[in-house]
Amino acid sequence: MTDLIGLTLADARTALLEKRVSSMELTGALLSAMAAARPLNAFVTQTPERALAMAAESDARLARGEARSLEGLPLAIKDLFCTKGVRTTAGSRILENFVPPYESTVTQNLWGAGAVLLGKTNMDEFAMGSSNETSYFGPVANPWRAEGSNQTLVPGGSSGGSASAVAADLCLAATGTDTGGSIRQPAAVTGTVGLKPTYGRCSRWGIIAFASSLDQAGPMTKTVRDAAILLRHMASVDPLDSTSVDIPVPDYEAVVDSGVKGLRIGIPKEYRVDGAPPEIDTLWQKGADWLRAQGAEIVEVSLPFTKYALPAYYIVAPAEASSNLARYDGVRYGHRARDVRDIGELYERSRGEGFGKEVRRRILIGTYVLSAGYYDAYYARAQKVRTLIARDFDAAFTGCDALLTPATPGPAFALGEKTQDPVSMYLNDIFTVTVNMAGLPALSVPAGLTMGGLPLGLQVIGKAFDEAMVLRVGRALELAAQFRAKPKSWWLA
Amino acid sequence: MNAPVKSSKYIRGESGDWEVVIGLEVHAQVVSKAKLFSGAATDFGAPPNSQVSFVDAAMPGMLPVINRRCVEQAIRTGLGLRAKINPVSVFDRKNYFYPDLPSGYQISQYKQPIVGEGEVIIDLPGGETATVGIERLHLEQDAGKSLHDQHADYSYVDLNRAGVALMEIVSRPDMRCADEAVAYLKKLRAILRYLGTCDGNMEEGSLRADVNVSVRRPGADLGTRCEIKNVNSLRFIAQAIEYEARRQIEIVEGGGTVKQETRLFDSRAGETRSMRSKEEAHDYRYFPDPDLLPLELDAAWIKAIAASLPELPDEKKARFIKDYGLSAYDAGVIVAERELADYYEVMARGADAKLAANWLNNEILGRLNKQGLSIGDCPVSAEANHAIIAMTSDGTISGKIAKDLLDIVWAEGGDPRTVVEARGLRQVTDTRAIEEAVERVIAANPDKVAQAKAKPKLAGWFVGQVMKETGGKANPQAVNAVLKARLELPEEG
Numbered sequence: 001m002t003d004l005i006g007l008t009l010a011d012a013r014t015a016l017l018e019k020r021v022s023s024m025e026l027t028g029a030l031l032s033a034m035a036a037a038r039p040l041n042a043f044v045t046q047t048p049e050r051a052l053a054m055a056a057e058s059d060a061r062l063a064r065g066e067a068r069s070l071e072g073l074p075l076a077i078k079d080l081f082c083t084k085g086v087r088t089t090a091g092s093r094i095l096e097n098f099v100p101p102y103e104s105t106v107t108q109n110l111w112g113a114g115a116v117l118l119g120k121t122n123m124d125e126f127a128m129g130s131s132n133e134t135s136y137f138g139p140v141a142n143p144w145r146a147e148g149s150n151q152t153l154v155p156g157g158s159s160g161g162s163a164s165a166v167a168a169d170l171c172l173a174a175t176g177t178d179t180g181g182s183i184r185q186p187a188a189v190t191g192t193v194g195l196k197p198t199y200g201r202c203s204r205w206g207i208i209a210f211a212s213s214l215d216q217a218g219p220m221t222k223t224v225r226d227a228a229i230l231l232r233h234m235a236s237v238d239p240l241d242s243t244s245v246d247i248p249v250p251d252y253e254a255v256v257d258s259g260v261k262g263l264r265i266g267i268p269k270e271y272r273v274d275g276a277p278p279e280i281d282t283l284w285q286k287g288a289d290w291l292r293a294q295g296a297e298i299v300e301v302s303l304p305f306t307k308y309a310l311p312a313y314y315i316v317a318p319a320e321a322s323s324n325l326a327r328y329d330g331v332r333y334g335h336r337a338r339d340v341r342d343i344g345e346l347y348e349r350s351r352g353e354g355f356g357k358e359v360r361r362r363i364l365i366g367t368y369v370l371s372a373g374y375y376d377a378y379y380a381r382a383q384k385v386r387t388l389i390a391r392d393f394d395a396a397f398t399g400c401d402a403l404l405t406p407a408t409p410g411p412a413f414a415l416g417e418k419t420q421d422p423v424s425m426y427l428n429d430i431f432t433v434t435v436n437m438a439g440l441p442a443l444s445v446p447a448g449l450t451m452g453g454l455p456l457g458l459q460v461i462g463k464a465f466d467e468a469m470v471l472r473v474g475r476a477l478e479l480a481a482q483f484r485a486k487p488k489s490w491w492l493a
Numbered sequence: 494m495n496a497p498v499k500s501s502k503y504i505r506g507e508s509g510d511w512e513v514v515i516g517l518e519v520h521a522q523v524v525s526k527a528k529l530f531s532g533a534a535t536d537f538g539a540p541p542n543s544q545v546s547f548v549d550a551a552m553p554g555m556l557p558v559i560n561r562r563c564v565e566q567a568i569r570t571g572l573g574l575r576a577k578i579n580p581v582s583v584f585d586r587k588n589y590f591y592p593d594l595p596s597g598y599q600i601s602q603y604k605q606p607i608v609g610e611g612e613v614i615i616d617l618p619g620g621e622t623a624t625v626g627i628e629r630l631h632l633e634q635d636a637g638k639s640l641h642d643q644h645a646d647y648s649y650v651d652l653n654r655a656g657v658a659l660m661e662i663v664s665r666p667d668m669r670c671a672d673e674a675v676a677y678l679k680k681l682r683a684i685l686r687y688l689g690t691c692d693g694n695m696e697e698g699s700l701r702a703d704v705n706v707s708v709r710r711p712g713a714d715l716g717t718r719c720e721i722k723n724v725n726s727l728r729f730i731a732q733a734i735e736y737e738a739r740r741q742i743e744i745v746e747g748g749g750t751v752k753q754e755t756r757l758f759d760s761r762a763g764e765t766r767s768m769r770s771k772e773e774a775h776d777y778r779y780f781p782d783p784d785l786l787p788l789e790l791d792a793a794w795i796k797a798i799a800a801s802l803p804e805l806p807d808e809k810k811a812r813f814i815k816d817y818g819l820s821a822y823d824a825g826v827i828v829a830e831r832e833l834a835d836y837y838e839v840m841a842r843g844a845d846a847k848l849a850a851n852w853l854n855n856e857i858l859g860r861l862n863k864q865g866l867s868i869g870d871c872p873v874s875a876e877a878n879h880a881i882i883a884m885t886s887d888g889t890i891s892g893k894i895a896k897d898l899l900d901i902v903w904a905e906g907g908d909p910r911t912v913v914e915a916r917g918l919r920q921v922t923d924t925r926a927i928e929e930a931v932e933r934v935i936a937a938n939p940d941k942v943a944q945a946k947a948k949p950k951l952a953g954w955f956v957g958q959v960m961k962e963t964g965g966k967a968n969p970q971a972v973n974a975v976l977k978a979r980l981e982l983p984e985e986g
Contacts, residue, residue, distance in 0.1 A: 082554045095553065102547060104554060206554040213783035241556050242785055320783055323586050326597020327551040331650070343648075347590055370588070370778035379780060 004029040005169040006486075009073060009226035010253075012172050016062055016072045023055035023062065023072025026172075027116055030074050034118065034170045039491040040141045042155075042164040044079045045087050046119035054116040061114065070233055071114030076171035078162050079120040080127055081107050081217070082206040086117070090208045091125040091135040091158075094328045094335045094354025104206025105238045106175065106217045113233040118171050121161030125356045126325065127182055127210040130428040132160025133419055134358040142190055142412045143168040143487035147453035150490075153412040156186030156428070162220045163190040167487060173221040173230050177207060179214045180313055181408075181432025184444035187220055188407035188457030191446040191485060193474070194220045195227045196432075198465045199439035200245035203238030209324040211317040212243075214436045224445060224475040228252035231467060247465050255468045260476040261295030263469075266400035270306040271431060273409065279456065280406045283448050287404055287458045290480030291473065301396040301403065305388045309434040312389075314426060315369050315382035316437070321359075322366025328354060361422065390438045397463050402473045405431050407444040407457035431459060441467045443474040446483040455485070502670040503711060506742045512711045513738040514718075515674045515704065516666035519681060520659045521691035522635070522699040523566045529634050529658035530557030530600060537697050541640075541651040549656040551595035556784050559584075563658040564788065565798060566690040567607050567632050570660055572799050573688045574627050576611025580792070582631075584785045587777040592650050593637035601661075603779045606631035607788065613664075613684065614807050615676040620821030625677045626665030635659050660691070666705065666715070671731040678702060678727060679829070683806050687831045695725050704730060706737040708745065716741070717751040721765050724758050733758040737765050809834055817846035826854055833868045839875035845886045852882055856899055873902050880909045889913065891920045894965060921967045927975050930962040931955075935979065942980065949982045 004026055007015065015021045031048045051074060058072030082088045082100035089095045103111070111117070124134040131154035132140040142155040143164055155164040159176030163186035166174050176183040178196035187194025195218045202217040209215060219230035232253065237246040267288060272281065288298045330336035330350025337349030355363070369378035396403065409430055418425040435442040441464070444457040458477055462470035503510035528535060531548035548555045571578050583605040586598040608630035614622050637655035641648045662681065668674045682700060685691035693700050702725075707718035721737060724730045736758075741751045755774070756765040781787075804812070806828045813824040813834075827850065828834045841849040857878065861871060878899075885895045890913060898918060902909055913919060921927060934955060935942055945951040952973075959972045976982070 088553070090553070098553065100553065102552070102554075204554075205556050208553040209784075211783075240558060242558055243783075319780060323588050323598050323778070323780070326588060326590065327553070327595060329590065329592075329597060331592050332550055332595060333552070343592060367778065370780055372776045372778075375778075375780070 005033045007172060008222050009172045009229055012073055017067060023058040023116060027051050027055035027074045030118055030171055037168055037170050037491050040143060040164050040168055041138050042122055042140050042161040042170060043119040044089055044122050044137045047086055047117055051116050051118050058114055058116060068114035070110060072116060073172055074116040074118045075110060076118050076121045076162055076165045076174040077107055078159050078176050079123055080177050080208045081175060083107055086120065091123040091137060093136040096335060098334055102206060105203035105236065105240065106234045109233055109236055121165055121174060123161055124158035125359050127158040127177055127179055128358050128362055129157040130185055130425055131418065132157040134356055136356060139415055140164045144190060144412060144454055145490060152415045154415055156189040158182040159186050159220060163187055163192055166192045166220050166222060173219060173226050175217060176220045177215055177217050179210050179317060180436050181429040183218045183220060184432050184442060184459060185408050185428055187444040189412040189455060191455030192220055192222060193224055193227050194444045195231060196442050197231060197235065197467055198441045200243055201235045203236060203241040203244045205238050205240040211320040212324060213320060214317060224471055224478045225253060225256050228256045228471045250468055252468055252471050256471050256475045258472050259294060260291050260473055263296045264400040265291050265296045265298050266301035266396055266403045267298060268301050268303045268403055268405060270303050271405045276409050279450050280409060283456050284406050287447055287477055291476055294476050299400055301400060303392040303396055305385065305392050306434055308385045309389055309437050310430055312382040312385040313433040313437055315378050318362040318366035319370050319379050322363045325363055386437050389434060393438045393440060402469050403461040405459045407431060407459040411450045411454035411456055435461055440464055441470050443470045445474045445477050447477060447481045449485055504738055504742060506746050508746050510711055511708045511742050513670060514666045514707045514709060514715060515668035515734060517664045517674060517677060518703040519662045520701045521662060521685055523563050523658035523660055524690055524692060525560060525562045525566060525658055527560050528656040529560055529563050529632060531656050535657050539653055542653060545652040549652055557600060559785065563632060567630065567660055568795055568798050569688050570685065570690045571608030571611065571630055572802055573684050573805055574611035574613060576627055577609035578795050579605065579607055579609055580790050582607040582788045584782045585779045586782045587779055589775050589777060593639045595652065595655060599634050600782055601633035602631035613677060613680055615673060615680050616825045617676060625667045628663045628665050630660050630662045633659050633661055671734040674734055675727050675731050678730065683829050687803055687805050698725065701725055702730060704733055706734055708738055708741045717753050719754055719756050721756050721758050722768060729758055729760050732763055733765055736763060817841055819850050823850045823854060830868060836868050836875045840879045840882060844879055844882045848886060849882050860903065877902055877909050884913065888920055888922060890918055891968060894918050919966060921963050922971055924971065927967050927971050930959050931975050931979055934958045934962060945980055952976055952980065952982055
């Protein structure tokens with residue numbers, strides 16, 4: 001096998017089962033690629049010893065004919081998933097040396113299916129960011145650069161490390177989490193596939209919380225089929241997560257190639273935003289044409305409350321975060337300030353030193369909107385908006401099977417380009433947050449390149465727990481788009 | 494509604510009468526093996542931090558899962574308080590920083606408690622009753638314990654109690670004096686213990702009360718209240734109310750105004766002290782806990798719990814008055830503890846019920862109190878006492894011998910009937926045996942005979958001598974009759 005690291009999850013699975021390659025070889029090749037890709041800063045922690053030990057066990061099982069579904073397939077895990085005995089930082093100084101004594105349900109499911117852990121990927125601190133620039137462990141570089149440019153671009157966020165690792169072939173696939181677009185936006189700007197499942201599809205147990213009512217884990221992969229494979233083994237109902245839902249997990253892979261003939265695909269008119277680059281609109285139109293060409297009917301739908309989604313999101317998410325992050329107080333684990341006089345100073349300095357600027361900003365926003373006298377004006381209203389957004393989708397889905405929208409308002413931007421203006425940064429999630437507010441599944445699939453040669457994605461939104469439909473439509477787009485471009489491996493130079 | 498307020502409840506100030514208005518917030522620890530949202534144990538007195546799960550310690554990524562048993566106990570309590578059970582209730586987060594609150598928020602119920610309005614009938618001196626309204630009951634987590642006396646420079650934290658389920662039971666401000674507040678708490682405690690939902694142990698902190706006190710002119714609008722936190726004995730509650738009422742009256746009579754604040758009761762000094770004013774009060778930033786779904790109760794489940802409720806103190810008291818002919822007072826004393834009432838019923842079945850009640854209240858409880866024992870520790874079984882009473886009623890033994898017999902079985906154990914036979918304690922009712930004893934005493938004391946004839950009251954001396962002669966077994970009435978006839982004394986008027 002020549003290009004081991006370039007394999008898709010599906011192809012690697014076949015190669016392992018057919019004994020054309022061993023998990024040790026595959027894992028070794030990816031560990032080498034990771035080591036050579038340090039300039040990307042995609043990983044916070046690499047776990048080569050554990051990876052090789054897991055690969056060896058997988059090879060033994062493969063040899064005995066006892067392979068499990070993901071046997072020997074090396075994955076990268078976002079550093080928001082707690083991994084037993086492996087440092088888990090959430091991209092924050094406050095958890096710089098935190099080693100969980102437990103394993104998240106999602107990663108446990110993956111290891112139970114035979115997958116191999118390569119390492120923990122870099123991310124925006126506590127998943128708060130759209131560019132991976134808020135990480136305490138430094139920004140992640142996007143493997144993609146504009147044609148003829150040496151400028152470093154961001155990989156999106158918050159799952160920027162996972163996106164970068166998948167795009168640069170440092171892993172076969174990765175996990176991400178998506179609270180407002182943190183899987184789909186980085187997937188779109190790195191030419192990879194990212195799926196945010198329905199809220200409740202994957203257990204949140206053991207995933208460090210950002211905004212509990214919005215957080216959801218999902219796969220980040222090279223192909224739509226790979227997303228289908230990985231999701232099946234991430235999803236589960238979990239008695240430890242009261243918000244996980246007891247609906248059987250279907251074999252998504254089996255339906256991925258069912259095609260879109262006879263389906264009705266909705267185009268929400270409110271997703272046409274002023275000031276978006278014409279390329280985005282063009283690609284969106286192209287996507288609709290591709291689906292129509294494959295037998296789908298394209299219908300225009302309306303989601304009138306879309307414009308309130310982003311502002312409401314920036315009330316709900318910080319509110320929940322301000323409470324979720326109260327536990328990082330320097331008392332039991334994590335960063336503790338030295339030489340403090342009293343408990344008040346212990347809190348103030350531990351948290352002040354441990355949290356970065358964006359996290360502090362959101363804790364302040366969240367604390368404010370929940371305060372006495374402001375709750376009704378902000379939090380209670382934002383929750384009402386949420387209900388209205390969900391109704392919008394319910395109404396739209398009475399007339400169609402899935403929705404097609406752009407994934408992001410533009411391609412990857414330059415490092416430092418938006419850090420001074422939080423609102424321009426927040427606007428990156430304009431097409432993705434609405435879906436989190438409604439708890440629906442959505443997929444970002446690479447669909448083309450800009451004039452400058454940077455990837456762009458399209459988003460498919462489905463009904464609750466209809467990930468199968470989302471994957472089907474996504475696969476149809478993938479087939480039509482024939483997205484074959486790869487970033488040039490400048491980091492090897 | 495409350496019984497008509499009697500003027501004797503008023504407190505006399507320098508400028509006239511004042512009425513005290515009291516409401517109680519009682520925190521009752523739920524009897525449950527596991528905590529409210531984690532599987533950790535709840536045993537009292539375990540080594541510090543030995544009953545702490547990852548959830549209790551608020552480790553990253555941990556999620557609460559409601560304990561069905563605790564919900565059942567809250568429903569059971571609500572039904573016992575004749576309260577409305579809310580089919581839907583919501584858990585909220587109450588946010589504040591303190592080292593013994595690991596997550597930085599307490600999970601409680603704020604706007605939608607599990608139990609709504611109910612009532613408690615309180616027993617007042619003289620067999621009177623009054624009704625105290627219950628405003629609500631909600632479930633919440635207890636905090637851990639901060640230990641400030643373990644080290645000169647550091648405070649320590651014990652999280653064993655963190656997350657233990659509490660029921661907060663809020664009364665209406667329906668009490669008008671310390672005695673009523675004490676009667677309310679006693680009755681509430683009795684109901685909880687009957688239901689088996691709280692062990693009511695105030696020393697171990699299983700039952701704690703916050704007392705709201707305000708004063709007003711009789712019939713005027715409510716005054717400003719102060720909340721006295723965590724008063725942990727009935728005696729202290731009475732002292733705290735008396736002190737606080739006097740303090741407020743003095744302020745108002747001195748031309749000042751009472752400040753709304755939270756106060757502490759210093760049991761050593763016997764006074765309340767300011768803890769924090771309204772201005773310093775926390776802004777708890779309540780919002781619905783996104784980790785927990787609204788709690789929806791199945792009507793059939795509530796019905797099943799209702800069907801399993803034991804007979805409660807009020808019903809039992811009414812039955813004891815009706816079926817056993819007890820006075821309201823005696824019945825009230827006996828039903829105060831379920832074990833005592835059960836004990837009584839075994840004693841009274843088929844026996845003289847009133848005699849049984851007197852026997853229990855005077856002889857058994859007297860001895861238990863002296864030795865600091867509860868009815869559960871009583872060395873003499875209810876069956877044994879039943880036998881003693883039965884033997885007293887049918888004249889087998891005298892009342893005097895009954896007490897001696899109780900002392901014997903109390904100290905040495907054994908079946909009372911066997912003891913009576915073995916020791917020859919049977920009452921002598923045989924007139925010939927008594928006449929013979931009378932003759933012996935008269936023969937031995939001719940001088941006393943003459944005196945008695947002159948002074949009939951001296952006959953009592955002869956009764957004593959005859960009893961002595963018969964080893965206390967003679968029936969005193971029979972002795973009296975024989976003596977009077979023999980000494981030719983006049984019948985008493």
